[in-house]
Amino acid sequence: MATSLAETIRRAGVVGAGGAGFPAYVKASARADTVIINAAECEPLLQKDREILAHFAPDVARGLRLLVEAVGAKRGVIAVKAKHADLAALVERALAGQSGLSVHRLDDYYPAGDEFCQVFEVAGRLIPPGGLPIQVGVVVNNVETAYNIARASASPVVDTFLTVAGAVKSPRTLRLPIGTPLSQALDLAGGAAVKDFAVLEGGAMMGRLAEDLSRPLTKTSAGLIVLPKEHPLVRRKAAGRPARERRGRSACDQCCLCTELCPRYLLGYPVQPHKVMRGLLFAAPERRAWSPWGLLCSECKLCSLFSCPEELDPGDVCAGVKADFCAQARGGKDSPLTAGAEPRPHPVRPWRKIPTAQLKERLGLTRYEAEAPLRQEPYAPPVVRILLKQHAGAPARPVVSVGRPVHRGELIADVAPDELGVPLHASIDGRVTAIEDFVEISAG
Ligand code: SF4
Ligand code: SF4
The missing domain is CATH 3.40.50.11540 (NADH-ubiquinone oxidoreductase 51kDa subunit)
Known part of the structure; x- marks a missing residue:
């Protein structure tokens, strides 16, 4: 069959x-x-x-x-x-x-x-x-x-594609073995063009600051944006939840711009970040009454990084309330705001779409615009660390042991047939040199 x-x-x-x-x-x-x-x-x-x-x-x-x-x-x-x-x-x-x-x-x-x-x-x-x-x-x-x-019928997933851009000497799109350290991706783009730099992993809008460049690339890696450490975007991304909430509590004037430009709100979904911000003024039990207005947020961060005139972070505050709901295993499905309501797009939606050029300008990224052509030559890192959990669902379990030689494409970890998840494969030829929450393979 x-x-x-x-x-x-x-x-x-x-x-x-x-x-x-x-x-x-x-x-x-x-x-x-x-x-x-x-x-x-x-x-x-x-x-x-x-x-x-x-x-x-x-x-x-x-x-x-x-x-x-x-x-x-x-x-x-x-x-x-x-x-x-x-x-x-x-x-x-x-x-x-x-x-x-x-x-x-x-x-x-x-x-x-x-x-x-x-x-x-x-x-x-x-x-x-x-x-x-x-x-x-x-x-x-x-x-x-x-x-x-x-x-898929010819080869398992062993490489990932990503763009390395921003303040680098040679912006590049790379195809690299899964498990390659972030630092080597940066080197392949010529390295940082400034002395003190920070790296946003996953993009300027939805990405996070990469604290550790020895971390490995995964199947979902999409890009690294390198910026000078003093760039405003780096400062915004570095703020923790307590600082964001403190600033939101003291400086949000409820102007509603975050909501008026929110793509999900404009599609007719019950997302109103200004109400989640209003909730910051209340103690925990009362605050929860406002939190559901953030549950269907996509975390696009448009409100935080474009809309808010006070440079507050309503998108991150919405992400925080979503995380709280998940931690309480409530998911948000029980919210009156998510039950049964038919979304109806806002009549002004077509005129409130934010052009990407305007967004780039606001983010201070226009000067970094450059082609990032695909590097054609294959790259073989000396060591890869393939994370056992790099997909939604159950982590894969190793089916190899330390010392075992492996070939690129060979199965190294798997999930049970009835579990949500996928197997993992060696991304380089070599020998298994460590197993923790990753399988480490060293070449040669
Ligand atoms: S745009 Fe900023 S100041 Fe205005 S309501 Fe939203 S978070 Fe508050
Ligand atoms: S981060 Fe959430 S609340 Fe903010 S604009 Fe995007 S979808 Fe709307």
Whole structure:
């Protein structure tokens, strides 16, 4: 009996490369009428999805076709920003003659890549509050995931793509073995162009400060933004939750701009960050009455890094209340705000989309705009550390022991068939030299 696509990509360890690393086989097992490959890539300076499409458009197109067939869809779409006209034309050529497959040209706004925005733009449907695209018959994957799906029958996932940009000597998009230290990715982009620098892992908007550059790349790594230590964005990212809440309590004047420009609010979801900020004025039990207004926040950070005139952090405060709800195992599904309400897009939404150029200007990143071409030469790090937990679900358990020789692509850790998760594979040839919450492989 032929192996299903879902089983092939489970064995190959394919996860969503653009977010929390949700195992891709789950989406490939669903039934849907539309598949979207999300190529919006609106994190400023990051361009790995564009580079993957520029070099491997036929593979991404094949990944889309495989998904369309697997879920029984009638329509498959690669969603690219209209401003990348050459890329859209290239993708169109890769899809030519394939029934039901097409390019959708997106407006250039942040966050056009948010699943809720994208499903609305491409399919004209609104995901139920707190729900998933599949509930409206749509499956969404990102470009790298589609590329990995196309290659899954030939090779497991052993490399990851990322852009290294900002204050570096040679901005680059890199394809590196999973487990390569962040510091080596930085070196491959020529190193920092300033003496005192900080690194934002995952992007300027949704990324975090990387405290330890010896940490390994994972299947979900997307990019490193290097900035001078004194850059305002670094200062904002360095603030901890107590400082954010203290500033929010004393300086928020309830102007509501954070809410008025919030992409989720504008789509009609019950997200109102100014009300979560209002909650900071209250003690814990009363504060909880305001917290649900942050539960459906996507953590895009537009309110924190663009909208708020006082430079407060309503997006981070919303992220905090979401984390609190999860820690209390309440999830937010029990909130009156998330139960049954039909979202209705705000009539002014089309005029409140924030252009990415304006966002870059506000973030102080315009001067770092540069092409980051894909480095073609393969790179073999001397040592990799492959984290056992780098996807949503159960961590993988090692199936190798210290001292064992392994080859690139060989299974090194697995999950039980009934667990949510995927196996992991050696990303270089070598020998297992340590096992902790990672499998360390040393070359030679
Ligand atoms: S935009 Fe800033 S000051 Fe205005 S309500 Fe939101 S957090 Fe408060
Ligand atoms: S981070 Fe702010 S702007 Fe983004 S969804 Fe959350 S509340 Fe809205």
